[in-house]
Amino acid sequence: MSARDEILGRVRSALRDAPAAPQPDRTYRRTSTMSEDARIELLVDRLVDYKAKVQVVGPDQVADRIADLLAGTGDCVVPAGFTAAWLPADNPETGPRIKTDGPESPLALAELDGADAVLTASAAAVAQTGTIILDGSPGQGRRAISLVPDRHICVVEAAGITELLPEALARLDGTRPITMISGPSATSDIELERVEGVHGPRNLEVVIVRSRRA
Amino acid sequence: MSQTFLGMPSLPVFGEGNIHASEPFPAAARRELGNAQLRANLGHATHTIRDKRLKVVAELPDWEQLREAGSTIKQNVMARLPELLEQFEENFTARGGTIHWARDAAEANAIVAGLVRDQGADEVVKIKSMATQEIGLNEYLEEQGIAAFETDLAELIVQLDHDKPSHILVPAIHKNRTEVRDIFLREMPEVDPALTDEPAKLADAARTHLRRKFLTAKVAVSGANFALADSGTLAVVESEGNGRMCLTLPETLITVMGIEKLLPTWQDLEVFMQLLPRSSTGERMNPYTSLWTGVTPGDGPANVHLVLLDNGRSAALADEMGRSALHCIRCSACMNVCPVYERTGGHAYGSTYPGPIGAILSPLLTGIESEENSSLPYASSLCGACYDACPVKINIPDILVHLRGEDVDSKRGKRKLPTQMDAAMQAASWALSSGKRLGLAEKALPLGRLVAGPDRKITRLPGIAAGWTQSRDIPAPPSESFRAWWRKEHGKGPEHQGPDHGTGQDQGTGQDQEKGKP
Numbered sequence: 251m252s253a254r255d256e257i258l259g260r261v262r263s264a265l266r267d268a269p270a271a272p273q274p275d276r277t278y279r280r281t282s283t284m285s286e287d288a289r290i291e292l293l294v295d296r297l298v299d300y301k302a303k304v305q306v307v308g309p310d311q312v313a314d315r316i317a318d319l320l321a322g323t324g325d326c327v328v329p330a331g332f333t334a335a336w337l338p339a340d341n342p343e344t345g346p347r348i349k350t351d352g353p354e355s356p357l358a359l360a361e362l363d364g365a366d367a368v369l370t371a372s373a374a375a376v377a378q379t380g381t382i383i384l385d386g387s388p389g390q391g392r393r394a395i396s397l398v399p400d401r402h403i404c405v406v407e408a409a410g411i412t413e414l415l416p417e418a419l420a421r422l423d424g425t426r427p428i429t430m431i432s433g434p435s436a437t438s439d440i441e442l443e444r445v446e447g448v449h450g451p452r453n454l455e456v457v458i459v460r461s462r463r464a
Numbered sequence: 465m466s467q468t469f470l471g472m473p474s475l476p477v478f479g480e481g482n483i484h485a486s487e488p489f490p491a492a493a494r495r496e497l498g499n500a501q502l503r504a505n506l507g508h509a510t511h512t513i514r515d516k517r518l519k520v521v522a523e524l525p526d527w528e529q530l531r532e533a534g535s536t537i538k539q540n541v542m543a544r545l546p547e548l549l550e551q552f553e554e555n556f557t558a559r560g561g562t563i564h565w566a567r568d569a570a571e572a573n574a575i576v577a578g579l580v581r582d583q584g585a586d587e588v589v590k591i592k593s594m595a596t597q598e599i600g601l602n603e604y605l606e607e608q609g610i611a612a613f614e615t616d617l618a619e620l621i622v623q624l625d626h627d628k629p630s631h632i633l634v635p636a637i638h639k640n641r642t643e644v645r646d647i648f649l650r651e652m653p654e655v656d657p658a659l660t661d662e663p664a665k666l667a668d669a670a671r672t673h674l675r676r677k678f679l680t681a682k683v684a685v686s687g688a689n690f691a692l693a694d695s696g697t698l699a700v701v702e703s704e705g706n707g708r709m710c711l712t713l714p715e716t717l718i719t720v721m722g723i724e725k726l727l728p729t730w731q732d733l734e735v736f737m738q739l740l741p742r743s744s745t746g747e748r749m750n751p752y753t754s755l756w757t758g759v760t761p762g763d764g765p766a767n768v769h770l771v772l773l774d775n776g777r778s779a780a781l782a783d784e785m786g787r788s789a790l791h792c793i794r795c796s797a798c799m800n801v802c803p804v805y806e807r808t809g810g811h812a813y814g815s816t817y818p819g820p821i822g823a824i825l826s827p828l829l830t831g832i833e834s835e836e837n838s839s840l841p842y843a844s845s846l847c848g849a850c851y852d853a854c855p856v857k858i859n860i861p862d863i864l865v866h867l868r869g870e871d872v873d874s875k876r877g878k879r880k881l882p883t884q885m886d887a888a889m890q891a892a893s894w895a896l897s898s899g900k901r902l903g904l905a906e907k908a909l910p911l912g913r914l915v916a917g918p919d920r921k922i923t924r925l926p927g928i929a930a931g932w933t934q935s936r937d938i939p940a941p942p943s944e945s946f947r948a949w950w951r952k953e954h955g956k957g958p959e960h961q962g963p964d965h966g967t968g969q970d971q972g973t974g975q976d977q978e979k980g981k982p
Contacts, residue, residue, distance in 0.1 A: 253565040257723065257774045260477060261546050264782035271543035272536045274732065278529035296748060353762050359679055359713065379741075379749035392763035393712045393754070397705065398679075416734040424695045424730040425559065425757040427764060430737075432749035435705035439618035439634055440641050440663040441505070442512045448617060448667045449674065450705020450752060 282413035289377045289411045290458055296380025300433025301446045302454040309462045312336045312405065316369065319403055319455060320346040324366040327351055327395050331388020332371060336405065351395050362398035368451075369403045370396050373428075374418040375411045380433065382406055382456065383418060385426040393427055402451040404431070408461045476783075479776020479829040481569035481599045485814030485836040489843045492812040493804075502638050506809050509637045510800045516746025517797060517853070523748070524738070533735045535857040538791035541726050542781060548693040548726045549772070555696025559758025561768040568775050569599035575771050576601060576685065576718055577608045583716050583767070585610070585683045589674075591700060591707045592616035593687025594632055594794055595720045595773055598816045601685070612685065613677055615706035617670050624651040630810030632817065633744050633796040638809050641666065667704075674706065684710035684765075688721040689793070690736060691770075694729045697757040698770065701740060701750050711754050717765040722773050724781075724790040736793060739855035743795035776829030785866040786828045791856045792821050798850035798860060804843055813840060820850035824863045832870045841867035884928045906945035916940030 251259070284292070290306060297304045307315045317338040320326055323346045328337065330352030340348040349365060351357045357365075371389035375382045382404055384390045396402055412418045422428065435450030446452065485492070496502060521527050541548060553563050564579075566572035580588055588605070590596065590612050602612040602623075614623045618636040622629050625647045629635030636644065645661040652673050659669055686707070690699040698719060700707050711717060727733065741750045759768050781787050799805045799819030810818035814836065815826040823844060827837040841864045850860040876886070895905045916922050920940040925933045932938070944952075 253567050253571060256567060257565050257772070257778065258546050258549065260774065260778035261549070261723070261781060264476070264778050264787075265543065265545065267784055269539070269543045269784070269787075271540045274537045274540060274735075275529070275532045278526040278533055278735070278738075280734075300751070356762065363679060376749075379738075381749045386760070386763055393708065394764075397708045397712060415738055416731075419730070419734045419737075424692060424697050424733070424755065427757075427760045428753075428755040429708065430749070430753035430755075432747075432751050434751070435703070436751045437617045437663075437667055437704045438745055439616070439621070439636060440644055440666055442509045442516075442634060442637070443663050444747075445663045445667045447664070448671055448704035448706070449615070449678065449709055 278416075279414055280416045282417060284377070284413040286408050286411075286461060289413055290408060290460070292377035292413065293375060293380060293406075293411055293458065296377065297433065297454075297456055300380055300436075300454075302380075302433050302456055304456045304458065306458045306460065308460050312457065312459055313338070315457055316403070316405070319457070320367065320369070322346075323401075325349055325361075325364060327357065327362060327365045327368040327391075327399055329370055329389060329391025329395060331390075332369065333389060333405075337369075351391055356392070357395070359394070359398070362394060365399040367401040367403060368395050368399040369405075371405050372407075372410065374421055375406045376415050376418045377411055377413050379415060381415070381418075382431045383422065384429045384431065385422055386428075387426070393429055396429065396431075397450055400451055401453040401455070402431075402434075403455045403457065405457045405459060407459045411458075476779030476831070477567070477774075477776070478779045478831040478834065479568060479598075479774075481775060482816045483598055483776070483826050483829050483837075484834055485826065485840060487814065488836045488839040489812060489814075490839065492814060493808040493843070496808045496812045499809075501640070502809050503807060505638055505640045506806055509634070510806045513746050513800045517743060517800070520742045520746055520748055524742070530735055530738050531855055531857050534739050534793075534855055535791065537727060537732050537735060538856050539788070541728060542724070542787055542790060544728070545723065545726070545781070548728060549723060552691055552693040552696055552726055553772075555694070556691075556698075556758055556770060557696075559696055561696065561758035561770060564769060564771045566771050566773050566775070569773075572599050572720060572771050572773050572775070573601055573604040576720065577605060577610060579716070579718050579769055580605070580610050580683050581608075583683050585716075587611040587613065587681070588683045588685050588718075589613050589615050589677055589681040589710050589714065590619075591684070591686040591702065591710045592619045592635070593685070593720060594816060595687045595722055596685060597629065599720070599773070599775065601720070613674070613681075615674055615677070615710060616702075617667060617704060617706075620670055620674070621647060624648070628811060629816075630818065631796060631799060632794050632810075632819075633799075638811075678706075678709040678713055681710075681714045683716045683718065684714040686710055686717065686719045688719050688725060688770075689740065690733060691721060691726050692728075692730055692733065693726050695757055697730070697755050699733065700754050701737075702753075703745070703751045705752060708752055708754055711756065712764050715765055716767040716769070718769045718771065720771045720773060722775070722777055724777050740793055740795055743793075743797040743853070743855040776831075779831065780825070780828035783828060786824065786863050788858050789821065789824045789828050789860075789863060791858050792825065793856060795855055797853040797855065801849040801853045803845060803847060803849070808843075813843065815840075820844060820860045820864075821858070824860055824867060827867055827870075832867060833874050838871040838874070841865075841871060888928070903945075903947065906948065909941045909945060910943060912941035913943060 326346040373385040434454040435448045564575045621636040631637040641661040688698045689701045805819040817825045823840040922938040
């Protein structure tokens with residue numbers, strides 16, 4: 251008998267008392283009515299607590315703010331599909347030198363390792379936990395690009411920010427390659443004292459973009 | 465989905481690997497308690513994490529509802545495990561992943577080694593994983609000429625020191641920063657000799673040490689925190705980014721996961737991703753969570769394998785009282801609140817799974833009769849702190865008591881003559897079942913005072929009762945029983961109310977008093 255059939259047989263045999271299969275009790279919070287301003291305020295508070303650097307800007311200030319952040323930075327990886335209007339000018343001499351990574355022209359691992367920063371968009375964010383979610387859609391790129399460079403600059407749009415985790419997950423397609431990021435890489439392995447900065451990007455900078463108001 | 469039995473109901477098949485204690489818990493605990501440094505490190509670490517957990521749990525007004533949801537979802541998973549496993553397999557395979565089934569540790573190890581060899585590799589990078597620890601994968605791969613590099617900081621510390629993990633979340637919890645610094649200086653050839661014991665500097669040394677490995681590794685081995693049946697998605701929860709490195713950069717990814725880790729739907733993740741980080745590291749959310757579903761062209765490994773491991777889980781599932789131990793999401797909150805674990809540390813439990821959950825899970829996986837695992841259910845004062853802390857509400861104290869019963873029953877079956885314990889229990893049953901007999905027994909109290917002597921302490925009891933006096937004295941019994949004292953002070957009479965109403969009456973048993981309560 252194959253291992254598969256044998257294990258399934260053992261499991262069925264173990265359940266011969268036919269235990270009840272209760273429906274999940276979902277009385278926990280699943281929706282929120284928190285305003286955009288409050289969601290942004292909460293997200294900023296959580297991100298700062300994780301030692302991320304955060305800026306909140308209006309929809310017309312994004313390009314300028316990103317240009318400021320990247321001024322003088324050497325190589326900056328940007329995924330294909332990143333909003334062109336937000337992209338700083340490529341400056342071969344003083345930086346940033348923009349290196350585009352896309353499905354047709356992926357950068358080599360060594361290029362990612364040598365890059366000084368990566369700039370991506372995001373799919374969603376959870377204010378309550380200070381979590382930014384990337385799902386590999388255009389503008390966010392494959393998983394390796396937001397991992398290998400030591401500095402990650404991530405744009406979060408207000409419409410994508412929910413107060414609660416269930417609200418954010420409900421908007422996502424779980425079969426996409428998803429990365430949830432809550433602050434820079436960290437460890438609590440030595441005396442359970444949190445230290446920011448191990449293998450993932452040691453610097454996380456978040457640009458939160460307010461919605462355009464009528 | 466087929467619901468038919470494949471043959472007759474079978475006897476449980478227990479697990480093997482690093483889940484057997486090789487010496488009785490009391491002996492191992494005695495040795496570990498002698499290490500004052502260990503106790504100081506553990507006391508500091510467990511109290512730090514306890515405080516953090518309480519703070520972030522208190523932030524959520526719906527924490528108890530989340531626990532209830534976690535508990536019901538896991539009950540649902542266990543009851544529907546065969547159909548969910550088949551559903552998961554179908555979805556994972558449809559997305560380009562390959563599933564392997566392993567009956568036990570040896571089979572899982574052989575599958576992983578074969579897959580590594582297929583890639584022409586002689587080394588792998590590893591993400592911290594309880595399942596691979598349980599099956600002793602690193603040791604097996606080493607025998608096969610394959611080097612396994614642990615990449616989680618704590619696992620790296622333990623591996624470099626040729627030590628064993630002592631905690632499921634922070635395996636090097638028993639070491640303080642100075643000890644870690646000394647290990648790095650000794651075992652990392654490239655490290656700066658001026659390395660200080662500041663945790664940030666130590667983390668930086670680990671980053672430099674492992675960077676090349678991450679960028680050149682061809683094969684990675686991981687565990688998984690969750691597997692979603694309705695989509696075939698796997699999840700790994702981590703902090704450092706070593707997990708993301710292993711899950712994203714190598715061409716081949718091999719994941720080893722126990723069959724109980726399934727969740728039915730994507731929606732269920734919203735419950736467990738709230739319960740796990742707050743319970744384990746005491747954070748609102750862990751820094752990184754990765755989710756992958758089979759193979760995504762152009763993003764991450766092209767060869768994605770999953771080894772589904774039984775190794776005694778089906779046997780644990782067959783125990784109606786004990787099966788909820790399989791609800792465990794390996795958060796380690798029970799360890800951090802346990803007064804026994806806090807003092808003995810994880811090594812005393814002799815298994816990959818220490819602490820309160822280990823004291824039930826290890827004997828459930830191996831069978832209560834396996835080696836010294838029968839001593840584990842007694843490694844508890846039954847205080848119940850673990851049950852309160854458990855994010856999926858596993859009633860650990862109840863299962864501990866159940867397994868103690870299993871242990872006594874299994875030993876009784878092997879003996880022809882009643883033991884001292886049987887005799888003592890029978891005598892107690894005879895005396896306590898009638899007030900008259902209890903009164904008779906109480907007449908022996910002055911005898912106890914005589915034994916206690918002038919210091920009013922009994923320091924050694926005979927026979928099996930010696931176990932009790934091994935670590936504590938018994939105060940001398942009073943010169944008269946409470947009931948005798950009451951009779952003397954208050955006499956008999958109907959005017960007396962309260963729980964004493966049966967005093968002096970022969971039928972004044974506990975049972976009658978129960979009935980008298982409103």
